[in-house]
Amino acid sequence: MTTATDSIGTAAGTLQVHPGPWTRQAKQKAIQEETRAAFQTYFRKSVKTRNWTPWDDIPLHEMGERGHLLSDDTVTLIESFLGVEDYVGDYVEDSMVIVGKMRERRNVQLQWGAEELKHAESWELVLLHSGRRTQEELDAYRDKVAEHKWTMRENHPGLDTPLGVCVYAMVQERATYFNYDELRKRIRTEYGLPEKVTAEERTRGKQVGAAGAFKIVANDEIAHHAIFLQMFDIYKKYLPYEAFDTLFQVLGSFNMPALYLIPNESEMREALYRTKLYTPLKHGRYVANPILDALGLENKRALERAVQEAKHLPAGLGPQQVTLSRTGEWVIAMNAESPVAV
Ligand SMILES: [Fe+2]
Numbered sequence: 001m002t003t004a005t006d007s008i009g010t011a012a013g014t015l016q017v018h019p020g021p022w023t024r025q026a027k028q029k030a031i032q033e034e035t036r037a038a039f040q041t042y043f044r045k046s047v048k049t050r051n052w053t054p055w056d057d058i059p060l061h062e063m064g065e066r067g068h069l070l071s072d073d074t075v076t077l078i079e080s081f082l083g084v085e086d087y088v089g090d091y092v093e094d095s096m097v098i099v100g101k102m103r104e105r106r107n108v109q110l111q112w113g114a115e116e117l118k119h120a121e122s123w124e125l126v127l128l129h130s131g132r133r134t135q136e137e138l139d140a141y142r143d144k145v146a147e148h149k150w151t152m153r154e155n156h157p158g159l160d161t162p163l164g165v166c167v168y169a170m171v172q173e174r175a176t177y178f179n180y181d182e183l184r185k186r187i188r189t190e191y192g193l194p195e196k197v198t199a200e201e202r203t204r205g206k207q208v209g210a211a212g213a214f215k216i217v218a219n220d221e222i223a224h225h226a227i228f229l230q231m232f233d234i235y236k237k238y239l240p241y242e243a244f245d246t247l248f249q250v251l252g253s254f255n256m257p258a259l260y261l262i263p264n265e266s267e268m269r270e271a272l273y274r275t276k277l278y279t280p281l282k283h284g285r286y287v288a289n290p291i292l293d294a295l296g297l298e299n300k301r302a303l304e305r306a307v308q309e310a311k312h313l314p315a316g317l318g319p320q321q322v323t324l325s326r327t328g329e330w331v332i333a334m335n336a337e338s339p340v341a342v
């Protein structure tokens with residue numbers, strides 16, 4: 001246990017390391033401070049390296065040339081993602097209520113929302129410039145989206161807490177990244193382009209047409225996954241049982257947001273079935289397992305064990321006193337020489 005206030009230098013500034021005892025309040029304070037530092041690093045990088053607009057930075061002209069090559073299923077899927085992304089106002093509004101006056105979490109959600117708003121606008125532009133939907137059709141579709149309201153409580157019961165928002169977003173962002181990257185590859189095939197980017201695309205720094213749009217948006221999604229993963233790591237350090245229990249809950253019942261609300265739900269399901277873009281097997285292999293791996297767990301069974309055993313950890317342990325093995329066992333370090341497994 002740290003016995004005196006110490007400090008750690010980070011890219012975002014200096015963090016105070018609190019002395020014990022680790023009361024619930026002390027843990028919450030430490031979570032907030034570390035989240036604030038993570039947000040600053042995220043924000044800096046975001047505004048300096050992912051500063052793009054749908055109207056200027058995606059190759060609209062090439063979409064017009066190649067739009068007729070896209071299959072109907074691809075178009076249906078892009079339209080479905082337009083619907084899911086267009087609930088951004090509800091996602092932000094709901095999370096503002098849930099995180100309340102936690103300023104660092106509020107800031108994360110606001111910046112995240114500012115980035116997310118570009119995605120629905122991008123999918124509208126892709127459909128329009130590909131010549132596959134008219135402006136009137138898109139307006140009508142988006143008006144229908146607006147007839148429903150999404151809330152975490154109704155769509156993902158039990159996750160309407162600050163921790164729940166973080167864990168759900170961590171998984172959802174990785175799933176969205178996976179979907180967009182798969183769709184990018186599918187578009188390249190339908191355009192007649194090789195799977196790997198060409199030398200010409202690499203030189204100009206953009207993939208062709210709609211593939212370029214999916215690349216730039218997918219890049220946002222994986223950055224979103226990374227900040228929520230980092231925030232989860234902070235929770236995990238101070239509140240291991242709550243963190244892993246929530247992750248267990250999210251992974252056990254994961255659904256993409258607003259899928260039941262979009263106007264073309266049944267067409268989307270048929271397109272997903274035919275294209276096999278996103279299946280339960282792919283979700284396990286490319287979404288859930290990489291997350292568990294990043295958190296230091298070898299598989300879902302290790303997560304189950306981590307949840308079960310975390311219940312028995314003494315409440316006042318500090319973050320330096322406990323480590324987690326890849327098989328989900330917690331080890332308490334009584335001192336450097338004598339670790340004790342729980
Ligand atoms: Fe998005």
Ligand SMILES: [Fe+2]
Pocket residue numbers: 116173176220221224
């Ligand atoms: Fe995202």
